[in-house]
Amino acid sequence: MNEQVRVRFAPSPTGPLHIGGVRTALFNYLFARRHGGTFILRIEDTDRTRYVEGAEAYIKESLHWCGLAPDEGPDQGGPAAPYRQSERKEIYREHVNRLLEEGKAYYAFDTPEELEALRREYEARKETFSYDHRVRGKLKNSLVMSREEVERLLGEGVPYVVRFRIDPGETLTMHDEIRGEVTVDTSTLDDKVILKADGMPTYHLANIVDDHLMGITHVIRGEEWLPSLPLHVLLYRAFGWRPPVFAHLPLILKPEGKGKLSKRDGDRMGFPVFPLDWKTPEGEVYPGYREQGYFPEAVVNMLALLGWNPGTDQEIFSLEEMARLFSLDRINKAGARFDPQKARWFNHQYLQRKPLAEVAALFGEELKKRGIEADPAYVEKVVALVRERVDFVRELWDEAYFFFRAPEEYDEKVVKKRWKGDVPELMDELAVLLAAVEPFESGVLEEKVKAWIEEKGAGMGKVLNALRLLLVGTSKGPHLFDIMEMIGKEETVARIKRGISKLQA
Numbered sequence: 001m002n003e004q005v006r007v008r009f010a011p012s013p014t015g016p017l018h019i020g021g022v023r024t025a026l027f028n029y030l031f032a033r034r035h036g037g038t039f040i041l042r043i044e045d046t047d048r049t050r051y052v053e054g055a056e057a058y059i060k061e062s063l064h065w066c067g068l069a070p071d072e073g074p075d076q077g078g079p080a081a082p083y084r085q086s087e088r089k090e091i092y093r094e095h096v097n098r099l100l101e102e103g104k105a106y107y108a109f110d111t112p113e114e115l116e117a118l119r120r121e122y123e124a125r126k127e128t129f130s131y132d133h134r135v136r137g138k139l140k141n142s143l144v145m146s147r148e149e150v151e152r153l154l155g156e157g158v159p160y161v162v163r164f165r166i167d168p169g170e171t172l173t174m175h176d177e178i179r180g181e182v183t184v185d186t187s188t189l190d191d192k193v194i195l196k197a198d199g200m201p202t203y204h205l206a207n208i209v210d211d212h213l214m215g216i217t218h219v220i221r222g223e224e225w226l227p228s229l230p231l232h233v234l235l236y237r238a239f240g241w242r243p244p245v246f247a248h249l250p251l252i253l254k255p256e257g258k259g260k261l262s263k264r265d266g267d268r269m270g271f272p273v274f275p276l277d278w279k280t281p282e283g284e285v286y287p288g289y290r291e292q293g294y295f296p297e298a299v300v301n302m303l304a305l306l307g308w309n310p311g312t313d314q315e316i317f318s319l320e321e322m323a324r325l326f327s328l329d330r331i332n333k334a335g336a337r338f339d340p341q342k343a344r345w346f347n348h349q350y351l352q353r354k355p356l357a358e359v360a361a362l363f364g365e366e367l368k369k370r371g372i373e374a375d376p377a378y379v380e381k382v383v384a385l386v387r388e389r390v391d392f393v394r395e396l397w398d399e400a401y402f403f404f405r406a407p408e409e410y411d412e413k414v415v416k417k418r419w420k421g422d423v424p425e426l427m428d429e430l431a432v433l434l435a436a437v438e439p440f441e442s443g444v445l446e447e448k449v450k451a452w453i454e455e456k457g458a459g460m461g462k463v464l465n466a467l468r469l470l471l472v473g474t475s476k477g478p479h480l481f482d483i484m485e486m487i488g489k490e491e492t493v494a495r496i497k498r499g500i501s502k503l504q505a
Helices: 019-034 055-066 089-101 112-124 147-155 203-213 223-239 263-269 296-304 319-325 340-353 356-369 376-389 393-403 412-418 423-435 442-456 460-472 480-487 489-504
Strands: 006-009 038-041 105-108 161-164 171-176 180-185 193-195 218-222 245-249
Touching: 006 019, 006 218, 019 038, 019 055, 019 218, 019 245, 019 296, 019 319, 038 055, 055 296, 089 105, 089 161, 089 193, 089 203, 089 223, 105 147, 161 223, 171 223, 171 245, 180 223, 193 203, 203 223, 218 223, 223 245, 296 319, 296 340, 340 376, 356 376, 356 393, 376 393, 376 480, 393 480, 412 460, 423 442, 423 460, 423 489, 442 460, 442 480, 460 480, 460 489, 480 489
Parallel strands: 006 038, 218 245
Antiparallel strands: 105 161, 161 193, 171 180
């Protein structure tokens, strides 16, 4: 690849950023890093009717959390500034005027009411109205009006839009890096609006002008933009510009595999579809991966493998490893089914791989929320014993609470099963035995207790399950003798005596 690669992620600030958008940003980022290129963030905010306060900040924070830092953008600046479309209005007007002067676009004065009446007329005949080469000669536009009439209407401030003129009868063949050749008959295309009545450009015009002026070499975007490709290619041709390389990414599908993944799927099945929590102006909160306890690296790794195949069985990749391997020819055409359980699996993998001290520090924050101040070295030992059982840091408490607090209550089912016969007497005896064990270490404890059980002929399961009940409050937890060493002799004996007293009451 000879020319300097320049790619862009161009979201619209109309609400929270869907994880499908995060994946688009990720693939652009990886492609730029793979080729030593530039990753640009451009905010496409020309549709002021759908603009949502706070959405731009949310997009930026999401990218930052995922580790996808733009090289150029509204905050970073750069040679192609400004990077917010609402600040580029004059640039678009110049380019629209050029198309008007060259007869490649035209003024249309039809009112929304007149166009709606035409649509209803067509619907009544079971036809679809399209503002194209077949009807434009009969409507209120500068193709059929005299120059004087057009100038009079413009002078009077009559509202208008500008439409791009598409000539019929051409077989347009385009190339997509993922889908190959795409062919369209231009007779099927309508004359799209490129400048709206409010003076703002439509997505199509602004997109083309910005991509050209910003030197974008590769447009990597979602499959939903594939139908717009013919219009974009024709706009490039109208300006006499060379189009970039196009690559349209497959959809992220619902877990059941049919249809695009949506917020409703997340609500229905209890998983996030946004990177961060999003709070609506009405106060409703849509959950995000960050607040649900996912590591950003796990989310990014999971998203990378939705549609991209590295060509090996490897599943865990750092961002740097992904960038080294990434190529457009390894992106699938077919949609990628989202699997919420796989997302949890990725988080589990990263939780196991993180340095113990890092996970312990995160768990320490959880403990502080519960009013527990614990020695970091002790917390590390606890985490080492239980982290393989969990997918999230927030789940560590349920697997480790007994290392920090004596049980307040005892699992009724376990009590019914384990607390019977001579068990209370055996526990009394065991408390005396344990009080004398030195050193109070897991291996020594296991040897002494098991020897005592054999000597008594009491049965391992009977004694050890009852002992776990007294120490933990239920039947779960890591190796019993590790628990005893961790909480220490005094606490172990105290819990046994306290449990006997409570269960005998």
